Amino acid sequence: ECYQGKGQSYRGTTSITASGKKCQAWNSMFPHRHEKTPDRFPNADLRDNYCRNPDGDNSPWCFTTDPSMRWEYCNLKRC
Numbered sequence: 060e061c062y063q064g065k066g067q068s069y070r071g072t073t074s075i076t077a078s079g080k081k082c083q084a085w086n087s088m089f090p091h092r093h094e095k096t097p098d099r100f101p102n103a104d105l106r107d108n109y110c111r112n113p114d115g116d117n118s119p120w121c122f123t124t125d126p127s128m129r130w131e132y133c134n135l136k137r138c
């Protein structure tokens with residue numbers, strides 16, 4: 060899978076970060092409490108724990124399930 064531009068329209072199902080960590084679900088506050096919830100960003104398709112780019116960063120990312128790493132870019136290439 061790849062993302063176009065900055066991946067703001069990426070709607071794939073990759074849920075692994077660049078260093079191989081599992082993504083935290085967007086509707087979960089564990090281990091990381093955060094503000095990027097599906098309710099607050101209804102257009103960003105923050106579904107399950109899929110990589111997304113709801114804040115206009117350079118590529119899709121996610122909060123990670125590793126308590127020592129809040130977020131990370133995902134294991135995706137630019138198209």
Ligand SMILES: O=S(=O)(Nc1cnn(C2CCNCC2)c1)c1cc(Cl)ccc1F
Nearest residue numbers: 092093094095114115116120129130131
């Ligand atoms: O819940 S958060 O989105 N957490 C957070 C921390 N860093 N990031 C990065 C995610 C990738 N893009 C750059 C910010 C997101 C968040 C955002 C803001 Cl503006 C302030 C506090 C906060 F808790």
